Amino acid sequence: MSALEPFGARLRRAMDERGPLCVGIDPHASLLAEWGLNDDVAGLERFSRTVVEAMAHRVAVLKPQSAFFERFGSRGVAVLEKAVAEARAAGALVVMDAKRGDIGSTMAAYAESFLGKDAPLFSDALTVSPYLGYGSLSPAVALARENGAGLFVLALTSNPEGHEVQRAVRTDGRTVGATMLAHLAAENAGEEPLGSFGAVVGATLGDLSSYDLDINGPLLAPGIGAQGATPADLPAVFGSAVRNVVPNVSRGVLRHGPEVGALRAAADRFAEEIRAAVAVV
Numbered sequence: 630m631s632a633l634e635p636f637g638a639r640l641r642r643a644m645d646e647r648g649p650l651c652v653g654i655d656p657h658a659s660l661l662a663e664w665g666l667n668d669d670v671a672g673l674e675r676f677s678r679t680v681v682e683a684m685a686h687r688v689a690v691l692k693p694q695s696a697f698f699e700r701f702g703s704r705g706v707a708v709l710e711k712a713v714a715e716a717r718a719a720g721a722l723v724v725m726d727a728k729r730g731d732i733g734s735t736m737a738a739y740a741e742s743f744l745g746k747d748a749p750l751f752s753d754a755l756t757v758s759p760y761l762g763y764g765s766l767s768p769a770v771a772l773a774r775e776n777g778a779g780l781f782v783l784a785l786t787s788n789p790e791g792h793e794v795q796r797a798v799r800t801d802g803r804t805v806g807a808t809m810l811a812h813l814a815a816e817n818a819g820e821e822p823l824g825s826f827g828a829v830v831g832a833t834l835g836d837l838s839s840y841d842l843d844i845n846g847p848l849l850a851p852g853i854g855a856q857g858a859t860p861a862d863l864p865a866v867f868g869s870a871v872r873n874v875v876p877n878v879s880r881g882v883l884r885h886g887p888e889v890g891a892l893r894a895a896a897d898r899f900a901e902e903i904r905a906a907v908a909v910v
């Protein structure tokens with residue numbers, strides 16, 4: 630694989646050209662059933678190919694959720710590999726949602742699995758958990774830098790259970806989540822047009838004005854659709870950082886399948902609502 634431009638630059642361009650929407654590839658068993666597919670590898674393959682065919686040439690980012698593929702063992706992972714390759718070949722950036730996090734020496738192997746330049750699952754970016762300490766992610770930061778990839782670090786997650794960890798106040802008075810954002814701002818300092826080290830910040834969280842979201846990196850914002858947030862909520866949650874927000878919708882789009890036209894129409898509605906919401910800031 631030839632050297633890639635940094636992820637942040639590639640993402641900024643894709644967002645400018647295609648709009649910022651990220652559609653999730655989350656083959657829930659319930660969605661397979663709704664699509665009239667069996668809960669098996671053939672159903673998984675049909676589902677993920679359909680989403681890639683419907684979306685990969687028109688949205689900036691696709692985010693496959695690894696768990697739904699791992700559920701089927703090695704054959705499920707083979708389907709995931711194909712989805713990643715086909716989505717990237719069609720021009721979408723792929724954020725692998727695997728939420729990895731471990732001690733540094735093991736984290737290096739996770740990073741090789743998803744960000745190694747010849748890895749079968751090479752993705753443009755990977756979701757990671759910093760809750761073994763931000764520094765434990767440094768092998769992934771280094772490999773991402775080397776290979777033009779990015780990370781999305783869980784900072785303020787969309788689920789209410791996240792608060793007990795992420796809003797906990799440290800001895801220096803800062804919350805744990807704010808500390809993760811500060812680490813990312815340091816990682817992205819001086820990068821233009823956008824750093825490659827993003828934060829995950831839920832669109833469900835309401836007013837976040839007490840947090841400094843200005844990390845000069847992308848903010849992946851899940852929670853729109855099935856978890857109750859709407860595109861219209863984005864300005865109130867993110868303020869002026871909204872122009873760096875990559876809003877994710879998974880079930881809110883996927884439940885409109887299996888027809889490709891209906892999936893595209895659902896994604897287009899979200900994209901238009903996002904465009905209108907962001908334009909007012």
Ligand SMILES: O=C(O)c1cc(=O)[nH]c(=O)n1[C@@H]1O[C@H](COP(=O)(O)O)[C@@H](O)[C@H]1O
Pocket residue numbers: 653655694726756785786787788829830831851852853854855856877878879880881
């Ligand atoms: O990292 C993520 O993508 C993520 C972080 C978070 O805080 N909340 C969250 O929902 N997600 C993921 O975003 C997707 C949301 O799916 P829907 O609720 O169906 O739109 C799922 O794949 C979640 O695993």
